[in-house]
Amino acid sequence: MDKKFDLEDRLVEFAATVVIFCKDLPSDLTGQYYGNQLLRSAGSSALNFGEAQGTNTDRDYINKASISLKELKESRVNLKILSKVNYGNAVRRGELLDELEQLIRIIATIIKNKK
Template sequence: MPDNKFDLEDRLFDFAGNVVLFCKELPSDMTGQYYGNQLLRSAGSSALNFGEAQGSNSNRDYINKASISLKELKESRVNLKILSKVDYGKQVIRAELLDELEQLIRIIATIIKNKKQN
């Protein structure tokens, strides 16, 4: 039986990589560059901060870094919604990114909540 281990870190890296590919296709005008750059930074930061959380020395440090990751995911969500409003980027890919993003937000928020209760 194959090992279908759930790896949140891999999902975050995949999300960040897919955002890179999405942003490469955005128009190179001022709007595309501004929101594309913001989205690149926040999506990448969410993955990087969650990676740091994995090496944390305490629950408090883990919660702090995971919370930063969550904040960056929420920023990515706003950027994608703005790009949706102005119809930038491929609609199908935007929808897929937003769906994955909402799932990641819920997962990390639940992890933080559970860590705080322990």
């Protein structure tokens, strides 16, 4: 299987795992706010990377992949905030952060190599 599709699958898996993680967040104002933000940024990272697969030029690809990277970085900050206030399953949060760091490194390297 082509590596770009493996990465897309990882981004989809990450977004799906975030959905499950957010279901278990407390339903108070903090849980709802950060949960909704995390759902959007994690989902957007997968969706924008999917769009990047259909671009015709390196410039378009870099643009969409860069948006995906920004969304992943937003997800990382969100999870760090949730860690500071001890929201959500700590083990799952740690797993999400680990996968995020790997995804960020991969996409940043792809963008760098396309320039």
